Amino acid sequence: MTESKKRGPRRSSExxxxxxxxxxxxxxxxxxxxxxxxxxxxxxxxxxMTIYKWWPSRAYVALxxxxxSLTKKIPIPDTxxxxxxxxxxxxSAMAFFSSKKGLIFGRFLAEAQSDPKFAVSFRERLxxxxxxxxRQVLHRAMERGEIERTLEIESVLDLIFGAMIFRxxxxxxxxxxTEAMSMVSILMEGIASKKI
Amino acid sequence: MTESKKRGPRRSSExxxxxxxxxxxxxxxxxxxxxxxxxxxxxxxxxxMTIYKWWPSRAYVALxxxxxSLTKKIPIPDTxxxxxxxxxxxxSAMAFFSSKKGLIFGRFLAEAQSDPKFAVSFRERLxxxxxxxxRQVLHRAMERGEIERTLEIESVLDLIFGAMIFRxxxxxxxxxxTEAMSMVSILMEGIASKKI
Amino acid sequence: MTESKKRGPRRSSExxxxxxxxxxxxxxxxxxxxxxxxxxxxxxxxxxMTIYKWWPSRAYVALxxxxxSLTKKIPIPDTxxxxxxxxxxxxSAMAFFSSKKGLIFGRFLAEAQSDPKFAVSFRERLxxxxxxxxRQVLHRAMERGEIERTLEIESVLDLIFGAMIFRxxxxxxxxxxTEAMSMVSILMEGIASKKI
Amino acid sequence: MTESKKRGPRRSSExxxxxxxxxxxxxxxxxxxxxxxxxxxxxxxxxxMTIYKWWPSRAYVALxxxxxSLTKKIPIPDTxxxxxxxxxxxxSAMAFFSSKKGLIFGRFLAEAQSDPKFAVSFRERLxxxxxxxxRQVLHRAMERGEIERTLEIESVLDLIFGAMIFRxxxxxxxxxxTEAMSMVSILMEGIASKKI
DNA sequence: CTATAACCGAGACGGTACGTCAGGTCTTCGC
DNA sequence: GCGAAGACCTGACGTACCGTCTCGGTTATAG
Numbered sequence: 120m121t122e123s124k125k126r127g128p129r130r131s132s133e134x135x136x137x138x139x140x141x142x143x144x145x146x147x148x149x150x151x152x153x154x155x156x157x158x159x160x161x162x163x164x165x166x167x168m169t170i171y172k173w174w175p176s177r178a179y180v181a182l183x184x185x186x187x188s189l190t191k192k193i194p195i196p197d198t199x200x201x202x203x204x205x206x207x208x209x210x211s212a213m214a215f216f217s218s219k220k221g222l223i224f225g226r227f228l229a230e231a232q233s234d235p236k237f238a239v240s241f242r243e244r245l246x247x248x249x250x251x252x253x254r255q256v257l258h259r260a261m262e263r264g265e266i267e268r269t270l271e272i273e274s275v276l277d278l279i280f281g282a283m284i285f286r287x288x289x290x291x292x293x294x295x296x297t298e299a300m301s302m303v304s305i306l307m308e309g310i311a312s313k314k315i
Numbered sequence: 316m317t318e319s320k321k322r323g324p325r326r327s328s329e330x331x332x333x334x335x336x337x338x339x340x341x342x343x344x345x346x347x348x349x350x351x352x353x354x355x356x357x358x359x360x361x362x363x364m365t366i367y368k369w370w371p372s373r374a375y376v377a378l379x380x381x382x383x384s385l386t387k388k389i390p391i392p393d394t395x396x397x398x399x400x401x402x403x404x405x406x407s408a409m410a411f412f413s414s415k416k417g418l419i420f421g422r423f424l425a426e427a428q429s430d431p432k433f434a435v436s437f438r439e440r441l442x443x444x445x446x447x448x449x450r451q452v453l454h455r456a457m458e459r460g461e462i463e464r465t466l467e468i469e470s471v472l473d474l475i476f477g478a479m480i481f482r483x484x485x486x487x488x489x490x491x492x493t494e495a496m497s498m499v500s501i502l503m504e505g506i507a508s509k510k511i
Numbered sequence: 512m513t514e515s516k517k518r519g520p521r522r523s524s525e526x527x528x529x530x531x532x533x534x535x536x537x538x539x540x541x542x543x544x545x546x547x548x549x550x551x552x553x554x555x556x557x558x559x560m561t562i563y564k565w566w567p568s569r570a571y572v573a574l575x576x577x578x579x580s581l582t583k584k585i586p587i588p589d590t591x592x593x594x595x596x597x598x599x600x601x602x603s604a605m606a607f608f609s610s611k612k613g614l615i616f617g618r619f620l621a622e623a624q625s626d627p628k629f630a631v632s633f634r635e636r637l638x639x640x641x642x643x644x645x646r647q648v649l650h651r652a653m654e655r656g657e658i659e660r661t662l663e664i665e666s667v668l669d670l671i672f673g674a675m676i677f678r679x680x681x682x683x684x685x686x687x688x689t690e691a692m693s694m695v696s697i698l699m700e701g702i703a704s705k706k707i
Numbered sequence: 708m709t710e711s712k713k714r715g716p717r718r719s720s721e722x723x724x725x726x727x728x729x730x731x732x733x734x735x736x737x738x739x740x741x742x743x744x745x746x747x748x749x750x751x752x753x754x755x756m757t758i759y760k761w762w763p764s765r766a767y768v769a770l771x772x773x774x775x776s777l778t779k780k781i782p783i784p785d786t787x788x789x790x791x792x793x794x795x796x797x798x799s800a801m802a803f804f805s806s807k808k809g810l811i812f813g814r815f816l817a818e819a820q821s822d823p824k825f826a827v828s829f830r831e832r833l834x835x836x837x838x839x840x841x842r843q844v845l846h847r848a849m850e851r852g853e854i855e856r857t858l859e860i861e862s863v864l865d866l867i868f869g870a871m872i873f874r875x876x877x878x879x880x881x882x883x884x885t886e887a888m889s890m891v892s893i894l895m896e897g898i899a900s901k902k903i
Numbered sequence: 904c905t906a907t908a909a910c911c912g913a914g915a916c917g918g919t920a921c922g923t924c925a926g927g928t929c930t931t932c933g934c
Numbered sequence: 935g936c937g938a939a940g941a942c943c944t945g946a947c948g949t950a951c952c953g954t955c956t957c958g959g960t961t962a963t964a965g
Contacts, residue, residue: 125913125914125958126912126914126957126958127913127914127915127956127957127958128915128916128956129915131915134915134917149429150429152348153429155946156946156948157945157946157947160917164917165916166915166916166917166918166919167917167918167948168915168916168917168918168948168949168950169915169916169917171949172915172916201507225428226428226429228425228484229424229425229429231425231484231485231486232421232422232484233346233347233425235486238485238486241485242485242486265507265508266506266507266508267507267509268508270501270506271497273488274478274494275501277478277481277482277488277498278475278498278501279474280481281478281480282473282474282477282478284477285477285481286473286477288427288428289427289434289442290431290434291438291442292469292473298470301467302470302474305466305470305474305505306474306501306505306506307505307506308507309501309502309503309504309506310462310466310502310503310505311398311461311462311463311504312460312461312462313463330937351925351926352925352926352927353924353926361937362940363926363927363938364927364929364938364939364940365938367927368937372927517909517963518906518907518908518909518962518964519907519908519909519910519961519962520908520909520960520961520962520963521909521962522910523910523911542821543821544740545821547950547951547952548951549951549952552912556912557911557912558911558912558913558914559913559954560910560913560953560954560955560956561911563953564910568953593899594899617820618821620817620820620876620877621816621818622817623817623876624738624814624817625741625814625817627878630877634877634878634879638879657899658900659898659899659900659901662893662898663889666870666886666889667898669870669873669874669880670866670890670893670894671866672873673866673870673871673872673873673874674866674869674870675869677865677872677873678865680816680819680820680876681816681826682823682826683830683834684861684865694866697858697859697862697863697894698893699898699899700897701893701894701895701896701897702854702855702858702894702897703789703790703853703854703896704853713931713932713940714933714937714938714939714940715930715931715932715938716929716930716931716932716939717930717931718941719930719941722941722942743919743920744920744922745919745921746920752943753942753943754942754943754945755922755923755944756922756941756942757943759923760942
């Protein structure tokens with residue numbers, strides 16, 4: 120026997136839900152930095168200790184709140200045509216990043232700058248799933264011979280996600296479908312002029 | 316000399332220097348978020364009021380401290396060959412982003428997520444100069460006909476800077492010259508396989 | 512049917528003993544105020560509920576712990592000579608008050624200042640027994656005609672016990688047999704000088 | 708010159724007054740134990756830090772609050788007749804102990820049971836002044852030859868103060884002038900019956 | 904001899920207050 | 935008369951216990 124069930128009360132999922140809901144709502148109102156544990160506890164009708172018991176810091180509560188609200192699986196387009204696949208993929212990514220939750224995503228990446236452990240969780244929970252979807256699309260394209268076999272796929276991923284997230288965070292440009300399409304084109308054909 | 320000196324002490328440039336130096340040093344030790352005004356004041360041997368008098372918040376002190384330490388003009392390569400220009404440009408950008416000061420740059424972008432006014436200053440002081448250099452390189456290339464005339468230059472800029480900054484902030488990949496070269500290649504030629 | 516025996520296990524005297532023992536030991540280490548229910552429960556290897564089930568607050572647990580540890584009956588001296596009786600009585604009282612348990616006694620009287628109900632229990636359980644012994648000695652002395660028949664016995668009791676407990680609590684003087692003897696003398700003969 | 712005046716703002720006596728007034732009022736409403744720093748700060752319209760800056764714990768704030776409210780000097784009766792002096796002295800002591808502030812006095816003595824440093828301050832600030840008055844009365848009586856020259860004055864002081872404070876704290880008897888007179892009589896003449 | 908209910912340990916829960924830190928404002932006084 | 939020093943109010947931090955409650959296991963009596 121490896122696992123002995125403990126006696127006593129279990130984690131209250133009512134409280135957990137209330138905490139995550141309160142947190143998500145607060146995150147939509149103001150930056151993570153300004154969302155205090157006390158505010159979450161108070162809004163959720165919960166003691167602070169209950170939060171500290173289950174999460175190491177407010178950043179993790181926030182991460183849980185956001186990632187549990189992103190239940191929909193990220194679709195992996197498979198039209199047979201790489202450019203179309205990429206357009207679909209990055210179109211939906213752009214939709215996400217330009218939404219309220221995309222904004223929160225950016226703030227999480229900001230939080231990760233001063234908390235390396237959080238950065239790890241952030242990558243695992245929010246970043247990698249979306250990245251993995253794109254990775255599969257590129258793999259399939261490579262297998263079909265539609266993209267160069269020598270490509271550094273990770274660099275490609277960074278080019279495309281990086282551009283969107285950079286716009287999201289630096290706020291110097293718009294985030295819309297047109298931009299996504301423009302980026303996919305550049306990525307596919309390159310910028311060098313085709314002579315002849 | 317056209318400026319008549321007023322009586323009484325002016326803004327003490329001694330204090331200013333001490334404040335900026337103290338701030339820069341603290342920024343190298345820990346994230347902006349953890350650098351308190353009190354710590355800066357104490358380290359600089361200065362009253363808190365002196366800081367509040369000249370800067371609206373610690374983020375701006377930090378911005379000043381970093382940008383005044385970046386005195387070297389960003390070089391605009393002009394070899395005549397676009398790919399070489401880009402390689403040089405993004406090689407040096409990569410060197411910056413992977414340095415201590417690059418790390419601080421990332422943290423400033425993080426700070427901008429919860430302070431829109433700061434985001435504006437950040438873009439003006441740190442982001443645009445580097446971006447402008449790249450913009451000129453691309454313009455020249457376009458004029459020479461080495462890159463397509465229909466390109467959205469802003470998108471190109473975001474693709475390349477975004478990728479590096481994204482790596483810097485998300486920490487999922489390395490930041491080195493090889494990566495920069497790889498990205499320039501992808502950008503130039505695109506990922507689509509060249510048939511025939 | 513007046514009394515129906517309930518099913519199920521009875522009060523566990525093992526737990527009770529463990530609780531009282533743990534409490535007494537903790538009381539010897541630190542003031543009642545700093546002895547938490549959680550500490551008692553943990554030290555006794557018992558759930559908090561078991562304590563709350565049988566005692567209304569930690570003060571009562573403590574009262575039980577101390578009073579059950581004072582099993583020896585307070586002896587009522589009867590030498591035939593009032594002064595000797597009083598010396599013996601207050602000598603032993605002084606011994607008690609200057610002991611570890613006397614210290615705890617003082618802390619209970621302190622606790623009584625902010626809990627009137629506890630004050631009642633404290634008087635009944637700890638104060639009155641000792642007082643009653645003294646009362647009997649004084650009664651016998653009065654019957655023998657060795658002390659004035661008009662005396663307010665309660666005032667006499669307070670004079671003598673009050674002096675000792677006051678020293679115990681205020682800590683401005685020593686608590687020893689010499690003091691007790693000195694007090695008995697003053698009490699017996701008064702302080703007024705005897706002319707002629 | 709040994710003391711260099713510091714720059715910067717001085718202690719705000721407005722805040723200090725507000726804190727002491729709030730504390731005294733709260734002390735009249737509930738036991739010291741139940742008067743929280745937060746309640747004092749809130750009632751005084753003051754930050755908690757201001758309290759922590761100037762007093763080591765709430766007990767000292769309370770001590771300050773009470774002792775600064777006891778401005779009247781304790782009168783030292785001098786009628787020429789020792790018994791009358793004592794009656795006056797202990798009459799007024801009884802009046803104090805049976806007042807609201809006397810109740811607070813008792814609670815301070817309770818607090819002293821779990822804080823030895825506070826006990827010292829308590830003795831110096833509240834206990835000794837009153838004790839000193841009584842000591843002088845007894846000294847004069849001794850010089851006049853009205854009381855025995857061999858008396859342990861400290862013991863006499865404890866007998867009389869102890870009795871009153873004990874009644875105050877244990878709550879088993881009343882605190883009024885009659886009791887005070889009764890105690891003075893016992894103290895003066897002793898309890899032993901005067902044969903012929 | 905079983906089944907049922909009170910008891911128990913463990914400990915999660917909503918709270919209150921703790922003592923600390925830093926924020927941003929305001930005041931005093933030395934140079 | 936500037937500016938260092940620092941007191942002030944505010945608000946959040948993370949912790950300790952409070953007293954209540956809920957589990958699952960154990961035990962002793964009632965049926």
